[in-house]
Amino acid sequence: MTLTILWLLPLIGGVLVAFMPARLSKLMSAITAIVTLGIAVGVALVFDPSAHQYQFTEVVPWVPQLSIFYRLGVDGISIWLVVLNAFLTVIAVLATPIRMKNANRFLGLILAMSAGLAGLFLAVDLVLFYVFWEAMLIPAYFLLWLFGEDEEKPGRAAIKFVLYTLAGSLLMLVGVIGEYVSTGAKTFDLATLATTPPTAAIQFGLFFVFALAFAIKTPLFPFHSWLPDAYLAAPTPMLITFAGVMGKAGAYGFLRIAIPLFPNPVLWWDWRWVMPVLAVAAIIWGALMALAQRDMKLLVAYSSVSHMGFIVLGIFAFNVQGQQGAVLQMVNHGIIVPALFLLVAWIADRTGTRDRSALAGLAPRMPVMAGVSIIVVLAALGLPGLNSFVGEFMTLLGAWQRAPVLAALGAIGLVLAPVYMLRFFQGTFQGEPVEKRPMHDIYTGQLVLLSPLVLLMFVLGIYPYLLTQLMPALGQIGLAR
Amino acid sequence: MMPLAATAVDLTYSWSQALADLSQIAPIATLTLFLLFAIVVDLALPKSRRGDAVAMVAAVGYVLSLATAFYRWNYGDNGPAYQGYATGDKFSLFFEMLFAVLGILTLAVSHSYLKRRRFVAGEFHVLILAAVIGMMVLASATSLVTAFLGLELLSISLYIVCGYARGETKSQESAAKYLLVGGFASAFVLYGMALVYGGTGTTLIPDIAKTLQASSSSNPLILLGIVLMGVGFAFKISAAPFHMWTPDVYQGAPIPVTAFMSVGTKAAGFAMVIRIFAGGLPHLAPEWQVLLAFVAATSMIVGNLMAIVQSSLKRLLAYSGVAQAGYVLIGVIAGGQADPAVRAAGLASVLFYLFVYMFMNFGAFAVVTALAGPEGDRDRLSDLEGLYRRSPLMAILMTVFMLSLAGFPPFVGFFGKLFLFTAGVSAGYTWLVVVAVVMSVVSVYYYVRVLIPVWSSSVRTDKLEWSVSSTMAIVLSGALSLVLGLYPTTVLIASTLGVPISFFGP
Numbered sequence: 001m002t003l004t005i006l007w008l009l010p011l012i013g014g015v016l017v018a019f020m021p022a023r024l025s026k027l028m029s030a031i032t033a034i035v036t037l038g039i040a041v042g043v044a045l046v047f048d049p050s051a052h053q054y055q056f057t058e059v060v061p062w063v064p065q066l067s068i069f070y071r072l073g074v075d076g077i078s079i080w081l082v083v084l085n086a087f088l089t090v091i092a093v094l095a096t097p098i099r100m101k102n103a104n105r106f107l108g109l110i111l112a113m114s115a116g117l118a119g120l121f122l123a124v125d126l127v128l129f130y131v132f133w134e135a136m137l138i139p140a141y142f143l144l145w146l147f148g149e150d151e152e153k154p155g156r157a158a159i160k161f162v163l164y165t166l167a168g169s170l171l172m173l174v175g176v177i178g179e180y181v182s183t184g185a186k187t188f189d190l191a192t193l194a195t196t197p198p199t200a201a202i203q204f205g206l207f208f209v210f211a212l213a214f215a216i217k218t219p220l221f222p223f224h225s226w227l228p229d230a231y232l233a234a235p236t237p238m239l240i241t242f243a244g245v246m247g248k249a250g251a252y253g254f255l256r257i258a259i260p261l262f263p264n265p266v267l268w269w270d271w272r273w274v275m276p277v278l279a280v281a282a283i284i285w286g287a288l289m290a291l292a293q294r295d296m297k298l299l300v301a302y303s304s305v306s307h308m309g310f311i312v313l314g315i316f317a318f319n320v321q322g323q324q325g326a327v328l329q330m331v332n333h334g335i336i337v338p339a340l341f342l343l344v345a346w347i348a349d350r351t352g353t354r355d356r357s358a359l360a361g362l363a364p365r366m367p368v369m370a371g372v373s374i375i376v377v378l379a380a381l382g383l384p385g386l387n388s389f390v391g392e393f394m395t396l397l398g399a400w401q402r403a404p405v406l407a408a409l410g411a412i413g414l415v416l417a418p419v420y421m422l423r424f425f426q427g428t429f430q431g432e433p434v435e436k437r438p439m440h441d442i443y444t445g446q447l448v449l450l451s452p453l454v455l456l457m458f459v460l461g462i463y464p465y466l467l468t469q470l471m472p473a474l475g476q477i478g479l480a481r
Numbered sequence: 482m483m484p485l486a487a488t489a490v491d492l493t494y495s496w497s498q499a500l501a502d503l504s505q506i507a508p509i510a511t512l513t514l515f516l517l518f519a520i521v522v523d524l525a526l527p528k529s530r531r532g533d534a535v536a537m538v539a540a541v542g543y544v545l546s547l548a549t550a551f552y553r554w555n556y557g558d559n560g561p562a563y564q565g566y567a568t569g570d571k572f573s574l575f576f577e578m579l580f581a582v583l584g585i586l587t588l589a590v591s592h593s594y595l596k597r598r599r600f601v602a603g604e605f606h607v608l609i610l611a612a613v614i615g616m617m618v619l620a621s622a623t624s625l626v627t628a629f630l631g632l633e634l635l636s637i638s639l640y641i642v643c644g645y646a647r648g649e650t651k652s653q654e655s656a657a658k659y660l661l662v663g664g665f666a667s668a669f670v671l672y673g674m675a676l677v678y679g680g681t682g683t684t685l686i687p688d689i690a691k692t693l694q695a696s697s698s699s700n701p702l703i704l705l706g707i708v709l710m711g712v713g714f715a716f717k718i719s720a721a722p723f724h725m726w727t728p729d730v731y732q733g734a735p736i737p738v739t740a741f742m743s744v745g746t747k748a749a750g751f752a753m754v755i756r757i758f759a760g761g762l763p764h765l766a767p768e769w770q771v772l773l774a775f776v777a778a779t780s781m782i783v784g785n786l787m788a789i790v791q792s793s794l795k796r797l798l799a800y801s802g803v804a805q806a807g808y809v810l811i812g813v814i815a816g817g818q819a820d821p822a823v824r825a826a827g828l829a830s831v832l833f834y835l836f837v838y839m840f841m842n843f844g845a846f847a848v849v850t851a852l853a854g855p856e857g858d859r860d861r862l863s864d865l866e867g868l869y870r871r872s873p874l875m876a877i878l879m880t881v882f883m884l885s886l887a888g889f890p891p892f893v894g895f896f897g898k899l900f901l902f903t904a905g906v907s908a909g910y911t912w913l914v915v916v917a918v919v920m921s922v923v924s925v926y927y928y929v930r931v932l933i934p935v936w937s938s939s940v941r942t943d944k945l946e947w948s949v950s951s952t953m954a955i956v957l958s959g960a961l962s963l964v965l966g967l968y969p970t971t972v973l974i975a976s977t978l979g980v981p982i983s984f985f986g987p
Binding site: 146155163 | 889900925
């Protein structure tokens with residue numbers, strides 16, 4: 001019942017909030033989000049790190065004729081994404097300005113999207129996973145379309161995002177059905193399916209359709225072209241959960257479904273080598289594209305492509321360091337990216353432009369903002385002592401064990417990250433000011449909003465064991481312990 | 482089952498037999514009684530009160546028919562009637578319930594529409610009643626002759642109501658086109674039936690199955706009959722490449738008629754396809770499976786691609802209906818497999834989809850009904866602009882219908898597709914399912930395109946008037962589109978019961 005509350009509460013809250021007046025709706029959604037976070041943290045505290053199965057499981061027959069069950073559970077991987085989702089939902093709700101047009105609808109949709117994401121991470125039944133996977137597209141679509149910042153062609157980014165994702169996920173539906181038919185186990189239970197892989201030839205095909213869906217969602221290198229449009233159009237409070245959590249859904253899918261269910265997808269070539277190669281390509285391509293951007297929002301968006309590459313590289317290292325590093329990096333990236341987007345939005349709000357090259361010398365006029373920004377930027381480029389370093393190091397360590405060349409090429413991303421990140425910081429905050437107009441420094445409210453994110457950057461950077469201690473408690477076989 | 486020889490000789494017909502036969506077709510008989518009563522009422526009452534009175538009679542008729550069918554589903558002893566020419570089995574009862582619900586929905590939506598457009602209400606309801614009876618006859622027919630009888634009753638009633646907007650050229654065109662194409666399709670079906678009769682020597686569907694089981698070699702006469710019937714059925718369920726009439730007829734007909742047709746004729750057509758192909762010709766399944774697989778793939782591709790460019794909601798939904806017919810055919814094809822489990826799952830998924838398709842598709846049309854003014858239907862996409870300001874409830878419901886048609890969970894359209902596709906993959910038609918999902922991606926584009934004007938901020942803020950009855954019908958459809966998605970089990974069980982193993986003959 002506990003896990004059901006984790007997704008049902010934000011959903012019910014979201015529906016109710018959508019019909020409340022703006023001020024009340026913000027209060028109510030904040031309460032909903034905080035209560036959900038409290039429950040999620042509670043689950044994480046009670047979680048048993050030594051158990052090797054799904055915990056807090058709930059099983060209710062849904063469509064017994066097709067052995068579809070409502071099956072929820074958490075293990076050492078999903079628990080962190082559930083907590084991250086609940087946490088970022090609180091931030092997103094608090095970051096939503098009340099004076100925004102139709103703020104109540106916006107908050108309702110944010111909560112609905114968060115509910116879908118929570119359900120996705122909690123589902124341990126293949127059909128249920130798919131249901132949440134698709135259902136969360138609905139609020140995401142409406143958020144991007146109705147509240148998008150794309151003035152010229154409203155809805156274009158939204159429909160692009162939805163069609164891209166659907167192209168992958170509807171093929172995944174064939175995969176879901178194919179898995180059901182081909183294993184002969186007549187079940188959609190992920191834990192059982194992991195013990196009964198189909199024949200290698202079928203695995204080869206099924207891995208392809210699942211991996212395609214997840215690669216589009218992540219997004220991995222050749223499938224990323226929806227991301228810049230969508231991130232550019234998305235309003236900042238939405239980006240907090242959209243970039244922070246939904247981006248992880250694809251990576252989570254690799255870890256939860258593609259790898260354990262199809263451990264040996266080899267026919268005339270080996271899919272297990274295709275994915276890390278694409279991941280390395282994403283790391284380098286994302287970094288290069290980030291270098292070329294003048295729009296700060298796009299810069300962060302492309303840096304996100306690069307960072308997601310590390311996560312996928314870690315997952316397909318097929319060893320403990322790589323996969324734990326990947327999960328750690330999912331959480332880290334989920335903390336850093338919202339902070340970056342928030343800072344970009346606040347800078348743009350004050351200066352009226354998101355163009356990095358049109359800004360300079362903001363530091364003397366907003367010293368606190370500059371101070372916070374440098375911490376976030378350093379975290380993003382992977383400075384030791386801050387959170388991202390540990391995750392990237394572990395993923396590269398894992399990749400090295402699989403094939404040193406992967407790690408060597410992936411490390412190019414580590415070199416490029418400081419270049420684009422520091423150029424972003426130097427361009428905006430340092431140098432001669434372009435104009436002398438006084439500007440307001442960061443507001444106290446904004447600082448309060450950002451402080452938990454910054455705090456976590458330090459905590460996870462210094463003490464990552466906090467997260468990794470639970471990670472060996474896996475619900476499925478097939479993942480590296 | 483009465484043997485063939487006995488039917489020909491035994492001419493005695495006892496009262497008890499008559500009563501038993503009548504009870505097997507009780508839902509149809511009930512509705513026929515009310516049809517006759519409605520005609521009398523329409524004649525007897527003064528002009529000003531006719532419409533409402535006939536609507537009342539029709540409503541009671543539908544409800545009683547639904548209740549009868551429901552009672553017989555639970556407690557009746559269901560079996561063949563009229564010497565094997567009709568039946569009251571669960572398959573027919575399932576469809577009778579479906580059509581009765583459809584009748585109620587149509588009545589609820591059309592009555593205020595007719596008033597607004599100042600049409601004569603009485604005749605309209607009588608004709609829809611007749612069409613519903615035709616559909617029910619089609620569903621309960623176990624002989625080619627009875628099936629044709631139902632088909633014609635349904636079609637002829639619909640020819641008239643399509644041209645119900647007498648002043649409009651488009652409506653006239655629609656009726657004329659439907660009459661010509663429909664007559665053409667009927668001729669195809671009849672010719673096919675005649676050939677099958679010539680090949681097997683009987684028109685009783687179970688006997689056809691028996692005869693074919695006995696003769697191992699496939700008779701070219703019967704194969705030709707299958708092809709011709711297949712073509713005729715494809716016309717009726719508006720599957721490509723025999724779908725050309727659909728958009729024009731749908732566009733010209735008054736919206737409640739379009740809504741009724743889009744669900745009713747499709748369901749009735751599928752009932753006939755299943756009864757004759759899966760029930761009567763299971764031994765020739767490989768032949769008609771190929772035929773239907775081609776039709777299904779074409780329908781999905783043509784329907785979805787053509788729907789993209791439509792600017793009229795009626796035409797868009799017409800093409801979407803073509804595509805949906807393609808999805809449903811996957812289940813029918815799976816229903817031809819030799820493995821009884823796959824066969825049952827396939828046909829059950831068809832029944833499930835048709836039942837839920839009624840709510841989502843009818844609901845979408847019903848929302849547009851309320852936009853119509855006295856001068857005509859307003860079904861362009863731009864007419865939907867600012868719907869959420871004019872009526873937030875309807876905007877939400879329209880969103881539900883479109884997302885459900887597109888197959889998004891948690892709405893019921895998702896489960897409908899999941900069941901159909903699972904049956905398709907189990908039957909080994911994975912390529913067809915892949916075509917279906919690829920085309921589903923395309924479909925999302927145009928379903929979502931309908932929502933763009935609905936949620937756009939527009940200057941139009943004048944409130945729309947929704948009659949209580951049509952609001953209730955739309956809300957019911959929307960609620961079921963969601964609730965059946967969250968809890969599909971009951972309807973799925975009913976769909977499974979609707980195709981018992983005995984259905985397939987020997």
